[in-house]
Amino acid sequence: MRRVHKLLPRELALGCTLVLAAAGCDGSRPAPALSRSADIVRTAPIPPENGPQLGVISERLHVREYTDTAAPSLGVLRAGARVARSAEPVSHAGCTAGWYAVRPRGFVCVGAEATLDLNHPTLAAMALDPNLEGQLPYTYARTRVETPLFERSPGPVDAVREVGKLRRRAGMAVVGSWSAKEPGGADTRLALLTDGRFVRASDLEAAKPSDFVGMELGKRADLPLAFVVKRGVRSFRLSGSEAAKDDLLEYHSELALSGRFRSLGGVKYWAFDGGALRPSDAGQERWVRHQDVTVVQRRTTFPDFVKDDSRWLDVSVTTDILVAYEGKRAVFATLLSVARELPEGSASTQPASDGPRPIPLGITQVRQKALTFSPEPHGPGFGEPFEIADVPWALELASGQLIHAAYWHDRFGIEHGAGSFALSPSDAARLFGFVGPELPRGWHAVVAAAGHGTPVVIRK
Numbered sequence: 001m002r003r004v005h006k007l008l009p010r011e012l013a014l015g016c017t018l019v020l021a022a023a024g025c026d027g028s029r030p031a032p033a034l035s036r037s038a039d040i041v042r043t044a045p046i047p048p049e050n051g052p053q054l055g056v057i058s059e060r061l062h063v064r065e066y067t068d069t070a071a072p073s074l075g076v077l078r079a080g081a082r083v084a085r086s087a088e089p090v091s092h093a094g095c096t097a098g099w100y101a102v103r104p105r106g107f108v109c110v111g112a113e114a115t116l117d118l119n120h121p122t123l124a125a126m127a128l129d130p131n132l133e134g135q136l137p138y139t140y141a142r143t144r145v146e147t148p149l150f151e152r153s154p155g156p157v158d159a160v161r162e163v164g165k166l167r168r169r170a171g172m173a174v175v176g177s178w179s180a181k182e183p184g185g186a187d188t189r190l191a192l193l194t195d196g197r198f199v200r201a202s203d204l205e206a207a208k209p210s211d212f213v214g215m216e217l218g219k220r221a222d223l224p225l226a227f228v229v230k231r232g233v234r235s236f237r238l239s240g241s242e243a244a245k246d247d248l249l250e251y252h253s254e255l256a257l258s259g260r261f262r263s264l265g266g267v268k269y270w271a272f273d274g275g276a277l278r279p280s281d282a283g284q285e286r287w288v289r290h291q292d293v294t295v296v297q298r299r300t301t302f303p304d305f306v307k308d309d310s311r312w313l314d315v316s317v318t319t320d321i322l323v324a325y326e327g328k329r330a331v332f333a334t335l336l337s338v339a340r341e342l343p344e345g346s347a348s349t350q351p352a353s354d355g356p357r358p359i360p361l362g363i364t365q366v367r368q369k370a371l372t373f374s375p376e377p378h379g380p381g382f383g384e385p386f387e388i389a390d391v392p393w394a395l396e397l398a399s400g401q402l403i404h405a406a407y408w409h410d411r412f413g414i415e416h417g418a419g420s421f422a423l424s425p426s427d428a429a430r431l432f433g434f435v436g437p438e439l440p441r442g443w444h445a446v447v448a449a450a451g452h453g454t455p456v457v458i459r460k
Contacts, residue, residue, distance in 0.1 A: 039093030042066040044101035047084040049441075054100055056081040057122040058113035059195050063106035063443070067091040067099040074106040076370065076445035079196065080126025080175075082118065083108075083442040104440050125192065128175040130371050132439075135425045136392050137371045138173035140207035140407050141191065143386075147203035148182075150190065156181070160190065160198055166387055171207060171408050172199070173372060173390035194372065194390055210410035212252045212424040214322075214334025226255040226270060226293035227335050229320075229413035233292040235277060236269060238262060243269065246286060247277045252335070252412070255288060257295070262287070270295065294413055296321050296333045303363060305455055311434060312455040313403075315421060317359050320413045322403075322423070324434055332430065335413035337406065337422040339383060361460065364399035365453030366435050370445035373404060382420060384408065393428035395435060397456055404428060 042065075056077040064071035067090065077083065085108070089098025095109035108114050115123075130137035143166050150160035159181045166172075176192035190198035215221055228249045235246040243264050249255075253276075260271040268290035275282030299314070306312065306327060314323045317338045324332040339359065373394035375382070382388045388408060395403040402420040405428030406412075412424055423431065435454035439446050448454075 039091060040067050041091045041099065041107070044086060044090045044107070046105070047086050047101055047103045049084055049103060051084050051103075052087055052116075053082045053118060054085045054102070054108060054110060054114050054116055055118055055120055055123040056083075056113065057115050057120055060444075061108065061113045063102060063108055065106060067093060067095070067107045067109075069094060069109065071107075073447055075368075075440070075443045075447055077108070077114075077442065078126075078194065078444040080123055080128070081442045081444065082123065083440075125176060126194075126196075132371075135429060136209065136405070136407060138175060138194070138390065138392075140209070140390070140392075141172060141174050141204040142207050142408070143168055143170045143199065143203055144205050145203055147200055150180075150182070150198040151196070159183075163197070166199065168386065169384075169408070170387040171389065172387075173392075174204070177201060195374070207407050209405075209407040210412065210424045211426070212335070212410065212412055213426045214332055214424075214430070215254045216332055217330050221254075221256050223296055223298040223323075223330055223333065224257045224259055225333060226257055226272070226288060226295045227321075227413055228253045228255070228288075228292065229294050229335065230292055233288070235272075235274075236287040236289070238264065238269060238287050241265075243267070243287070249277075249288065249292075252410075255293065258285070260285075261290070267291070294319050294321060294335065296323065299323075299328075299330070302328055303455070303457055305363070310455075311436070312457065313431070313435070314457045314459070315403075316459055317361070318460045320415065322421070322427075322431075324431060332434070334423065334427045336403075336427075337409075337412055337414060339415065339420065359401070359458065360399050361458050362399075364397045364401075364456050364458060365451075366395050366403075366448055366456060367398045367453055368396040368445055368447045369432060369435065369437070369439060370394045370396070371439070372444070373402060382406070382422070392425060393423075393432040395432065398453065399458070401458075403431065403456075 056079055059079055061077045062073040063075045065074055084103035086101040090101050091099040097110040099107045099109050102108050110116060146168050147166050148162045149164040149166050151163050153159040153161045162183055173194050174191045175194055178190050178192060180190055182188050189201040191201045191204055192198055215225055228251060231251045233249045235249055236243045237246050255272040255276055258271045262269050269287040271285050271287055274284040274286040309327045312325050320336055320338050322334055322336050323330050372390040372392055374389045392405040405425040406422035407425055437446050437448050
């Protein structure tokens with residue numbers, strides 16, 4: 001595990017006793033401020049990148065489109081974040097300490113959720129910046145056993161109290177550590193989570209995410225291609241009407257297909273270059289059974305919205321394939337895990353029902369992208385018998401589903417989950433940077449402007 005931030009003595013007052021923001025990840029908003037519309041500021045100069053900053057001291061803070069707490073959300077800031085701000089407030093309407101313009105757009109009310117004091121303990125406690133260039137944005141851990149969940153005790157400054165339990169194999173991001181006294185007085189090293197709560201460090205182990213990576217397409221590789229989605233799959237040599245088993249193919253390996261296929265004894269075989277197995281066999285044809293692989297074919301028809309080099313995603317819920325396009329050019333192909341149905345109680349544009357519903361097909365858009373997403377405590381979750389928090393590289397679709405990284409399994413290309421589309425961490429990071437809008441520096445999530453989210457085609 002990457003070393004986590006150690007709290008300094010002055011931080012033991014623990015500003016990570018976070019003030020929970022009234023607005024949630026779904027973009028819900030608190031009641032409107034009682035202010036005259038004439039006091040609302042809608043535009044302001046963009047603060048310089050090297051100018052003064054404000055810090056976020058709540059678990060989740062929305063950047064508003066204009067200076068009103070009822071204004072639409074442009075994105076989310078998380079505890080510990082620092083963003084460039086205007087030198088002076090642009091308005092005090094409904095915000096005693098003042099609304100400040102933030103970079104690159106929007107407004108934040110300074111007060112219970114944000115501060116100008118950059119020495120605030122919460123900013124020190126939650127100071128671990130996300131790794132935007134890595135496989136995962138934070139250090140991730142799994143619980144080895146069922147373990148208590150703690151929060152800062154309102155009593156002694158170095159004590160915590162138990163507020164729940166986490167089941168074995170629960171997953172979460174770790175952003176800091178602290179030594180404190182558990183109920184009963186035992187000194188314990190605690191891991192700090194993104195919501196300001198704690199877990200015993202001794203009950204955690206490093207998460208071991210899949211190292212599967214999809215295929216970059218271009219000069220060296222193109223469609224069609226195949227992914228091996230089973231273990232124990234072998235290649236074949238075909239001679240006349242005979243098929244002889246050859247080398248073992250690795251799970252999740254990628255095969256550049258020639259496009260040629262043959263059927264022997266009712267079994268379909270695809271041809272590929274034997275150099276994928278041994279360099280010495282380059283140029284020699286090898287074969288793989290259709291039933292052992294997932295084949296990604298070249299598209300011959302395209303949605304009407306495809307123009308120029310605009311970026312979009314093509315998701316097949318039948319083959320568990322995602323292909324990223326720039327116009328009509330496929331640039332990346334990979335496997336994902338797709339649930340066949342939406343679980344009861346999940347978000348969707350379809351009418352409510354008494355049970356699971358089919359995944360809605362059609363064209364949707366990326367509505368919001370977030371470094372991490374945590375499901376509601378009593379929501380459908382991610383189809384696992386344990387808790388999953390801080391799901392990385394989350395793309396929230398207007399249709400209600402998520403495209404996200406799964407750091408807890410390696411079953412890509414196989415039906416799985418609870419209504420979401422799960423990718424390997426490396427692939428999810430790749431696509432997070434591919435789709436718009438761009439995540440501003442210091443922001444945790446950004447909302448796409450209406451009608452401008454990256455299109456996503458969901459089909460059989």
